[in-house]
Amino acid sequence: MDDQARIMQSIGGVSLAGHSVQGGMALPPPHGHDGTDGDGRKQDIGDILHQIMTITDQSLDEAQAKKHGLNCHRMKPALFSVLCEIKEKTGLSIRGAQEEDPPDPQLMRLDNMLLAEGVAGPEKGGGSAAAAAAAAASGGAADNSIEHSDYRAKLTQIRQIYHTELEKYEQACNEFTTHVMNLLREQSRTRPISPKEIERMVGIIHRKFSSIQMQLKQSTCEAVMILRSRFLDARRKRRNFSKQATEILNEYFYSHLSNPYPSEEAKEELAKKCSITVSQGVGSTITVSQVSNWFGNKRIRYKKNIGKFQEEANLYAAKTAVNAAHAAAAAVQNSQANSPTTPNSGFQMKDEEFQLDSAESKNTLLTNMFTGSSGSFNLPNSGDMFLSMQSLNGDSYQGAQVGANVQSQVDTLRHVISQTAGYNDALGRNTMYSSHGLHANGGWQDATTPSSVISPTEGPGSVHSDTSN
DNA sequence: CAGGATGATTCCCA
DNA sequence: TGGGAATCATCCTG
Numbered sequence: 001m002d003d004q005a006r007i008m009q010s011i012g013g014v015s016l017a018g019h020s021v022q023g024g025m026a027l028p029p030p031h032g033h034d035g036t037d038g039d040g041r042k043q044d045i046g047d048i049l050h051q052i053m054t055i056t057d058q059s060l061d062e063a064q065a066k067k068h069g070l071n072c073h074r075m076k077p078a079l080f081s082v083l084c085e086i087k088e089k090t091g092l093s094i095r096g097a098q099e100e101d102p103p104d105p106q107l108m109r110l111d112n113m114l115l116a117e118g119v120a121g122p123e124k125g126g127g128s129a130a131a132a133a134a135a136a137a138s139g140g141a142a143d144n145s146i147e148h149s150d151y152r153a154k155l156t157q158i159r160q161i162y163h164t165e166l167e168k169y170e171q172a173c174n175e176f177t178t179h180v181m182n183l184l185r186e187q188s189r190t191r192p193i194s195p196k197e198i199e200r201m202v203g204i205i206h207r208k209f210s211s212i213q214m215q216l217k218q219s220t221c222e223a224v225m226i227l228r229s230r231f232l233d234a235r236r237k238r239r240n241f242s243k244q245a246t247e248i249l250n251e252y253f254y255s256h257l258s259n260p261y262p263s264e265e266a267k268e269e270l271a272k273k274c275s276i277t278v279s280q281g282v283g284s285t286i287t288v289s290q291v292s293n294w295f296g297n298k299r300i301r302y303k304k305n306i307g308k309f310q311e312e313a314n315l316y317a318a319k320t321a322v323n324a325a326h327a328a329a330a331a332v333q334n335s336q337a338n339s340p341t342t343p344n345s346g347f348q349m350k351d352e353e354f355q356l357d358s359a360e361s362k363n364t365l366l367t368n369m370f371t372g373s374s375g376s377f378n379l380p381n382s383g384d385m386f387l388s389m390q391s392l393n394g395d396s397y398q399g400a401q402v403g404a405n406v407q408s409q410v411d412t413l414r415h416v417i418s419q420t421a422g423y424n425d426a427l428g429r430n431t432m433y434s435s436h437g438l439h440a441n442g443g444w445q446d447a448t449t450p451s452s453v454i455s456p457t458e459g460p461g462s463v464h465s466d467t468s469n
Numbered sequence: 470c471a472g473g474a475t476g477a478t479t480c481c482c483a
Numbered sequence: 484t485g486g487g488a489a490t491c492a493t494c495c496t497g
Binding site: 238239240241244289290293294297301 | 474475476477478
């Protein structure tokens with residue numbers, strides 16, 4: 001039989017066996033007695049216990065009076081110390097073992113992650129480091145600075161919320177702990193509460209609150225993960241390119257249909273061009289790898305379903321032809337303005353370059369519109385030019401499938417172009433294709449070029465991918 | 470909301 | 484290493 005059971009039995013049986021020494025503690029001699037009167041002491045303790053037992057059955061006023069009486073009782077300190085000791089030995093010893101909890105591994109993980117993400121810990125290093133990591137992971141360099149700052153802003157927001165909540169939590173924890181401690185201290189006057197018990201209660205409160213803290217950390221981590229996945233998972237942030245960007249890429253693709261393999265330089269140029277025309281928001285700039293992706297997708301999808309893309313191909317071919325025609329007209333005007341009779345040495349070089357490009361355009365136009373033979377022009381390296389003459393099945397292109405608007409443009413320009421036909425002789429070269437493209441030219445062209453698609457070469461503003469051999 | 474379009478990723482190959 | 488092919492995930496449109 002343990003101490004607790006014994007004392008309970010004692011309370012029930014109105015008697016306290018071995019009352020003089022409990023747990024090694026001697027009760028002080030009862031007031032008004034000489035300390036040898038055993039029956040008197042028994043009577044005293046019995047009285048106290050009886051009063052305690054009956055106190056709940058009484059009215060509040062009576063209970064208060066009783067309580068006061070008990071508090072003033074000479075035996076009270078001794079009884080409390082005994083009861084405290086018994087409590088220590090029983091209940092507390094059982095729970096005592098649980099108090100020294102090892103650090104929760106999950107909490108440690110959460111702490112580490114928050115630290116790594118820059119949510120917890122010093123503000124400067126963590127946040128920017130995480131943002132930099134985010135930028136690096138997303139594959140972008142300088143082009144995603146907008147997203148980068150957006151990510152940082154959101155992370156800062158999370159950080160602020162986290163710290164605010166953490167502060168609130170700590171404040172609440174402290175307040176509650178103080179409250180409970182005060183309550184227990186107050187109660188310790190009427191019931192046996194040892195300082196150790198108060199300490200233990202504080203520990204329990206802290207553990208309970210730390211579970212709330214864990215929830216806070218957990219949701220913060222989740223928020224960071226979501227943020228990261230939003231910003232780092234490229235698939236998530238997929239945005240369609242702007243119409244202008246798609247047009248630029250399509251124009252290049254269809255104007256190089258025989259060999260749609262832009263070189264690195266061409267890709268860079270295209271990326272730059274697209275960026276210039278579409279930089280109007282988050283993710284609107286296009287990187288070289290995006291250009292590569294685009295061409296990769298385009299080639300495969302075009303190849304898979306040529307019929308579907310035929311209309312688009314014609315459209316862009318016509319468009320390019322119009323551009324070329326405009327360029328040709330401009331070139332003619334330019335060449336006339338800079339004729340030898342009005343020399344302009346400062347711009348001569350530029351003009352010559354421009355004229356050459358324009359001549360290429362005119363050449364293309366002439367080739368596409370007015371001939372049906374691939375042998376009409378001396379352009380041995382031009383896959384596009386070759387394609388523009390020759391259909392897949394060997395039928396020569398007659399020009400009838402070009403849009404009427406193009407035809408009219410061409411008609412009005414025919415005269416002008418014929419005047420500058422001399423430039424054509426200078427065009428024994430074409431530097432549009434990457435080495436890969438040349439290598440793959442036959443395969444791609446044979447498999448993919450529809451009979452009705454013309455493929456005029458690029459105009460003055462177009463992108464060159466010069467790796468010709 | 471279903472289905473097509475489209476940008477991105479992954480795996481494999483030359 | 485770049486490209487083809489398959490696939491995923493998201494966007495867009497009717």
